[in-house]
Amino acid sequence: MTARPVAIEESMIRGAVEIEKTERGLVPHRLPRWARRQIPDRFMIQTSAESAGVRLAIRTSADVVELDVRARRIAADADTPFPPSVYEITEGGTLVASAGAPAGSRYVFTFERPSGEIVPGPGATVRFEGLGTGAERELELWMPYHDHVELLELRADAPVAPMPEDAALRWVHHGSSISHGYRAVTTTGTWPVVAALRAGVRLTNLAFSGNAMLDPFTARTIRDTPADLITLKTGVNIISGDAMRVRAFRPALDGFVDTIREGHPDTPIVLVSPIWCEPVETSAGPTIQDPSRTEEWSIAAGSEADVEDGKLSLRVVRAETAAIVERRRADGDERLHYLDGLTLYGGPDAAVMPLPDNLHPGPDVQRLIGERFADRVLAGFTTPLQRSRS
Template sequence: MHTDTDATPDAGHGWITTPITADILRGALDLEQTEHGVLPHRLPAWARAQWSDGQLAMAESQPSGVRLVFRTRATAIELDTLPTKRDYVGAPPRPEGLYDLLVDGRLAGQGAVNGGNTLTIDMTAGTFERRSGPIGTLRFTELPDAAKDIEIWLPHNETTELVALRTDAPVEPAPDSGRKVWLHHGSSISHGSDAVSPTSIWPALAASLGGVELINLGFGGSALLDPFTARAMRDTPADLISLKIGINVVNADLMRLRAFGPAVHGFLDTIREGHPTTPLLVLSPILCPIHEDTPGPSAPDFGDLGSGRLQFIAMGDPAERASGKLTLNIIREELAGIVEQRAAGDPHLFYLDGRELYGDADFAELPLPDQVHPDAATHRRMGERFAKLAFAEVGAFGGQGA
C-alpha cells in the first residue's frame, strides 16, 4: 500500500467519482452542504443553533470517530478535502491531522492533507484569525485487487470538509456489520486530545476491542451537561451509551454543587426518554492531580510555550469547596451517589470510577504532559482498560459486543 499527499488526479486512470453521502459515512449526526462539498458535524443543526460558543463550534466540527466506510475492489483511492488547521501564536507548528486507512478492519495506511484553511489562535489575547487555503488530495494506492471493506477515519482534531471521493473501481455502501452501536459523550480526552491518530484515541481503541460501532460525542472543553447534547443523544439510535462527566465542569468553573446534581439528573432523564432500557454507563473523571481537591478554573501557563510545552494550572482555592465549588473528588462522590440512587429503579444504569482507567500508579508511570491530557501511550492503556472493564461479562456492556 502506498500513500501520496496532495497527489494530482490522473485523468487517464479511469477514476470513478462517488458522491459523499450519509450511506457511506459513520460517526456523524449531520452533514452540512458547503461551497466545496459536505462538512460532517457531530451535533445536529438544531442543536448548533442553541449556542454561540466558539470552542464547542470548533470541537463538534472536528470529526473525531467519523469515517468513510464502503466496499470496493479498488486498488487506488483519492480523497479531496479542505481541512482547517490550527496555528497557535508563539507555539511550534502543530502536527498535521492524520487519516487512518483500514482494510478489512486492519490499519493499512496513514496520510495527511497539506494546504487547507488556517485558524490562527492567540491564546494570550483570546483572539483568532481565519485564512482561506486550497483543497488538498490524499491518495492510497497499491491496495489488494479484491472485494474489501474500506474505512477512512478522518483526523480527530482537524475540521474537515469532504470534497470528492474517487476510486478506480465502483463503490457501494458496506454491508451491515451487525455490530452494536456505542454512543459515547465526554471531554477533550474522549475527543482524543494528544492522541496521534483517529483510530488511536481511547474510545476508538475500546470500540475496536469491544467489537462495536462508535459514535463519539467527545467535545474538547465542552462536556458541560448541555441540554441540547442530551437531546441529541436521546434521538440517536444506540445499543450502548456512556457518559464521561466532570473535568470540563471543574476546569471551566461552570457550576456549583447545588446545580451539578440536578443537571446530571436532568441529563440522564433526557437520555432515558429515548433509551429507557439501554445499558448506560456513567464514568467519573480520570485522575488529574491539579484538580483532585482544587477547584477550577484551569488556565494555561505560557511559560514554556515557545519550546512546545503548554501546561495547565488550577486557579481555584481548596477553601472554596466549602461554598460549593467543585473538585474532581467531589464530582466522583456526587456521581456515584446519583447512580446508586437511580439504579434502584433503573437496573441498566452503571457507574465506573475514571481512576480505574487512569489512576495514581498510572500517573507515576505516564504523567499527563500538560497536567490535564493523556499522551498516546495513555490513550492506549485507557482504551484497553475500558474494553476489559465495560465489555467483560460482568461489565456494564457485558456480552454486548461482537
C-alpha cells in the same frame, strides 16, 4: 486502471449525526444544525465541528483510493505552517494504511485572543495506494480528529459501495478533550477509537474539547441518536472552567440523564467519572497554566478550602456521580451504571505514565485507556444476550 470518481453516498459516512450538503460536497456534523445554533462560545464552534470518530465505511477491491477534502484546523494565527493531517484506513479493527494532506483553512483562536476568524484556504487530496488484494475488502477511512472536513470527491480504481450495515453494537460516547483525543498523534490513537476497534463496535464520538459541560443541547442530541450503549464521561471540564458548584452539578447531571432517557428508556448508560488529574484531585478549579513554566503545565487556581465551600474537585465529582447512579438504580433504572475513571487511569498509572501537561493524556495513556475501556466496559455489551441483561 485510472482512479475514477465515485459518488460519496451518505450511507458511507459513519460517526456523524447530521450531513450537510454544500455546493461542492458533504460535511459530516457531530451536532445537528439546531444545536449548532445554540453553541455558546467560539472555541466550541470549532471543536464541535471537528471530525473525531468520523469515517467513510466502504467495500471495494480498489488498489488506489483518493479523497479530495477541504479541511480546517484551529490555529493561533493565520500564517504558521501546519504539519500534514493524517487520514487512516482500517480493516477489521487493524490499521492498514495512512496518508497525509494539509488542512488548507484555519480557525484563528486562542483563549487570550478568541477571535474565531475563519481563514479559508485550498483543498487537498488524500491518496492511498497499494490497498488491493484482488478481493473486495471492508474498509473504514478515518478523518483527522482535529480537523473540520468537507468531503469533496472520492475516486478509486475499482467500484466502491457503502459497507453493509451489520449487527455491531452502536456506541455513542460524550466527553471532554480527553475523549476527543487531544494529544493523540492520530485518530486511531484516540482512546474511543482504540476501544471501538478493539471491541468491534460502531462508534459515534460526541466528545467536544473543553465542552463536556452537561449542555442541554448535547443531551437532546444524544437523546435523538440511535444507540445500543451510551457512555458519558463528564466532570473535568466543569472543574477546569469553574463552571458549577455542587449545588448546580447534581441537578445538571440528573437532568442530562433524564433528557437522554426520553429517547433511550431502556438503553444501557454508563456514567464514567474523570481519570486521575493531580492538580484538581482534591483542590478546586479552575485549572490555569503555571506562569513559572514555559511549556504547557496545568495547575489548580482553587484550593481544598474552596471545595469545603461547595466548589468541585475530582474527588467530589466522582462521589457525586456514583451517588446519583446509586440513587437512580434504587429508583428502578437498572440499566444505568457507574465506572470509576480511576480504573482507566489512576494515581499508580500516573507515577509511571505521567500526563505530559499535567492534564491531558499523551499517546501512551490514550491507548491504555482505550484498551481498558474495551476490555472492562464494551466487552460486557457486545452480544445481544449481554445487551438484554445489562
